[in-house]
Amino acid sequence: MTYYLVIFAAGFAGSFHCRGMCGGFACALGRDPRGRTATVERHLLYNVGRLTTYCFLGAVAGALGEVLCTSQGLKIPVLNGPLDTAQRFLAIAAGLLMIVMALQFFGLLQGFHRVAVGFGGSTLAASLRNLLKSESPAAPIAFGVFNGFLPCPLVYAFAAQAASTAAPLPGVLIMLAFGLGTFPAMLMMGGVGQVLTPVWRQRGVWLAGSFILLLGLITLGRGVLPFAAHVGHAWATGPGG
């Protein structure tokens, strides 16, 4: 459980980073002229759409991880550990990816950030504006679904984490925890607009970076360190842990 709480917290802290792109959309979605309930409904629908995309990505990442691992199926008999070779490699790759993502939250590796966010983002973002003004009750949900696919380092990081678990269920749960973590901030921004000073926003980003760095290091550790494998694995799979 702790594991998912950490991810929830990372999502929460990281969502202040989202203000730039997703938060902007949430603000643009704005208030419903029909009143407060309608506004809340609108933003809930939007966030549910976003959450669905995240969960879907988590499930696919987890399933892909599973396919990669079971098709290899090479156990290391010496270690007799619970992880096979492919899963170790997956953990190393995911861990490294998360560390890279975390570092850019601290303002490092900006070039990589551009590559990650620049890819296809502008087209998608431009087309999304079409949906903003639509009166249709289904528009916010569609908007949220597309929004979820916008390139975002946070999503990449947690999708990588989901893949390293090598099963759909934990993949979904990771993204669910992360997505729910972003809920409060996005709802807040949607409803109230600008509430946080830049200083606090920066602190939130750093906090999110620290969480992701921590998760990345643990994931990497699961792949690299033979003795840590058991611990890390238990931590990741044990729902009560």
Next chain:
Amino acid sequence: MTKRGDHLCSHCLLPIGLRAMQRTVNGEECAFCCYGCCIAFLVKHGQSEEWEAARLLIRLGVGAFLTMNIMLISLLLYAGTFSGADAWLVPWIHLLLWIFATPALVILGEPYLRETWTQAAQGRVTSSALVVLGVGAAYAYSIFATIERSEQVYFDTATMVLMLFTIGSYIEAAGRAKAARDLEPLLAAESECATVVDEGSETRRPVRDIGAGMLVRVRPGERVPVDGVVLEGLSHTDEAVITGESRQVAKRVGSAVIAGSINLDGPLLIQSSGAGSATRWAQICRSVRDALSRRSPIQRIADRVVGVSVPFVLILGGLTVAYWAQLMPFDQALLVGLAVLVVACPCAVGLAAPLATSLGIGRLARCGCLVRDPGTLEALARTRLLAFDKTGTLTSGRSRIVGIESDGAGTDEVLARAAGLERHSEHGLAHAITMAAAARGLEPVVTSDVRAVPGRGILGNADGQSMAAGNSALMSDLGWWLAPALRERARSLEASGHSVIYVGWAGRVHAVLSLDDTPLPEAHSTIEELRSLGLHVTLLTGDLAPAARRVAAVVGIEDMQACLSPEAKRAALDQYRQSYEVVAMVGDGLNDGPVLADADVGIAVGSATDLARETASLVLPPGGLWMLPWVIAVASMVRKTILTNLMWAFGYNLVALTLAVLGLLQPVLAAAVMASSSLLLVVNSLRLSRLPDPAPSALPGRLPSAEPDSVRRALGVPVMSGPAIERG
């Protein structure tokens, strides 16, 4: 009315085939060639208040929402999350999937269903029928399985296949539009706006509303909308679309500018010299639009293959299901059948030719070369023999003086007197004489009482003496004395195909001017280049043999036939066709219309006539003979691209179909494979847009490109060369 004519897709500019879709975007009727283009266009151009655009996106979004939920739950199911103690949940989860899948199918499948329906109503079966049938079968079976509480349902497959098809067609359409973006300015020419300056105020008006005398402002980077003269400003323009050469031409006050050229560095104020819709640029754009909406032979074959393949695939799918149903449970056999239907969707085959030919036509048009239809490019690529007309094609078509035979008079005196007479004449040969005198800095002798004798020549008075210039008939009419040596010389010149003008004054013929058409400076290198492309080159002319032989020798053609009537030329082409199969004829489009029309590819150089009435199927810009090797290279490249496209499309389909029939391909994977096959063709065709520009500098004998405009124009008219005149 649609913006770009009725036959081209509003998004990717390809001809609209059977799968046309109509939508209203931003208050304008738009037609699309496929569902993908429809989505891509609305996403790109649809305005937020546009109901249609938003509705489509909402539908896709909601469809994606449902599909993702189905996929997510199905993945958990496959992973065995609901096994053991939770197994009692499974039927309920199936029910949930059903509830999700039904609206998803309605939302995502509607365009496919509608297309299938409208086509079926016209007695046709298209590829969307394959999708509808396959997905429908998977859905129907899954309902049955849910009610029966069996272990496996395929709602995820049904919705995912639809989703992937939709996304695939969107990505492909986006790629196609990227490929076609070079065509955009060509098609938009007439609906483009120009900044008209009227008494100090500037208004934007459509180009077609611009008439002669209007003032137009052209900012740097803009295209010059009309032919005209610069009134204000200093700049450079790129006239590639008219001359074929991409280089900077300096423009100052008084310079003529051509519609379609691009203003590079400074703002210009232009006075229009004609109607905006009558420029060569507008004509190029019209012809491109016409050409794009036509179909080439390969395209027709491909369309036929697509038409035949759909029923074939339906039967194959049915047989596959029937076969596998004997070896495995029915639901799995059905899945194999679905994979067959999905993967055999022949979209890529239909796309192979039009994309490549559209790109080729656009590429040529941007250098001023007009193509009548896509078939021309294919025929040109297969051409093995090029027959040239002489006059106006390999030669300048304008005579110049090549010799002066005189009797008792100086060369300069003869020229000055002849020029004094001939400057009153409009005749083509007269122009050559006055130009020759001017080139030598001679003052024409002042001549009075000038009168033309039709079919004979021209008479006048100078310094109290009567003067005459014309043919031998004029001289014998006048009864003027002609020295026997001069008579003999004139006769032999005439026999060798020269034009001859007798010049006389005071009762005596003093000189004989011989004029000849001169080969273009670039003719030799062009012929050489064509030969290096493996083409056989020949000369077919109506002129006398000696003249033809002279030109053939200069430009380097060994094979020639002279004294041919138009009928004889056609017969000669037929003769060549027997040994070379595909033959092309190059002419000036004026005298040789029937021959150009009769050739497999008729190529007109510099023809000013409207392409719609033109007998040639390919028109090069004036002075564009040097571009011919490049045009042929482009045509071969287009043909090669079409063939590789077809190879990919068929090969890909065959391999994937085999795998699907053998049951080795998951339906969802098959849908992804199908989407990527079309994308592959787009990428392959995109290579065409990277073709190099024609390079005149590589040809020896061309003018250096730094030549100022004025010098270039002066050289365009024949100037008598020094040594030729000394022969007298």
